Amino acid sequence: MRIVLLGEQATGKSSLLVALYGALVNHRAGGLRLVRTVDEVEFLSRGLQAFGRRESVQRTDLDSDARLVVDVARGDEIVSVEVPDRSGELLKHMLDSRVWEPDLHRQIGVAAGAMLFLRADLAIPGAGADAFAEPLAPAGEEPAAAADEAVAWTPALMPADARTVDLLQAVLDAHADRLPLAIILSAWDRVGPTAGAPAAWLAQQMPLLEQFLGAHAGRLPHAVFGVSAQGGDFAVGLADGLVEEDPWDRAFAVRPDEARGPLSEPVLWLLDNAA
């Protein structure tokens, strides 16, 4: 089963792959069991080491050809799962330039399912799309003075809600058939236990996207998951009790019914709903 990852930079794609790989290797993947790894797992091992040091996974570079390719067992059935991990900047530049990135276009065409990544902690109005974004201006420029000047509109200024709908409209054009979509609200640990069900949170924070998904439920059957691949925020420190835990024990997913489960939940849902 080919799964395509859709998400701009710093939305948790590589983190989920690394944590999922750690869960599979260490028998924390619920109903999924790792049978064998098919491709190189060096980038996944490095990511797990970073999690072990309580550091975030390195970003995926634009030249990367990394992917997770594993055979997994679900009961008596063995399924091959292939998930290319392409840089989120490819999608960002694709949306900004409104021109398909050829490799992503090909991936969507042959995918049996997709994961759409959104940062739960950044989807509020006024927040940027990238948690790591930081001003960087040539010497001598005064950002404060520039703030008073009119800025020409570009697609880069669209809020995450509208950009995601723009993306999904393009996906509908590129993928002729039904495409099951697992929506991953990453950094779920940062919105706290009061956030409620992931789908309700999405409807409240990103109503345009929620309505678009509802209108295209036939072509884009979907489920919304809250995911914490790190298990907590390394920048502010992990909560008591998590520091000593292994990365695969810290990570969790919140299912559409609000129940907490292993990180394999979105993959299991895609396996159940793939054509």
Add this chain to the structure above:
Amino acid sequence: MAVDQLLFGYRDGHELIAGSRPLSAVQQRELLPHIDASFEAADERQLVGAAIPSLDGYLLARIWPAPERPRPGAVWAHALLLSAEQLRFRRLGGLLELLRRPVDERLDGYGDTLPWPRDADLAAAAPPPLAEALTRAAHAGDPRPRVVLWHAASEAEPALLALLDAFPGPARSAFSFRTRERARFGATAYRLQVASVLSGQGAGASDVVIDARQPPSASSRLAS
């Protein structure tokens, strides 16, 4: 005679930070895979040379890790954009001297064109086994991409520029290269990769790999 420069780094994603010329979205999209990288050690760097059709020019860029930026895996890339005329007719040996990493995030000077540098003699700068392997790989008789293995890929930088310089002007744009820690096997955008490790499917195949770390007799057996 001046040469255009571009600086890429991590701001809202890996993007153009400063430059002496504007780039369209399509041009940026074509450039970006060449000026991004992942590093395993803070002291690594990469050198890239490739023709960029949408710019009708040639890119020469060096990439460094940027651990001072907030995103893990962020990099700096400083690129020179040679026009088709510069690539065909100019001596290229001095260009490496122009590539510089921002220090303390000071970005002044990256928005201006750079004066064409004085030529530099690069021919004797590489260890002989490496220089020989690079020459054989660059002049291989078939179009398959080649990989040269060497202990420290950055040692190949002057020799790669010397090779590019040595090609006849019209042939230079067909020569593309990248130094990196791990060479990619399979689909690659580069005619020649210099690396210390092979990775990817089919990495065991040796007919396009020249291991310059080995004694000459062994290296001859590996090369096609």
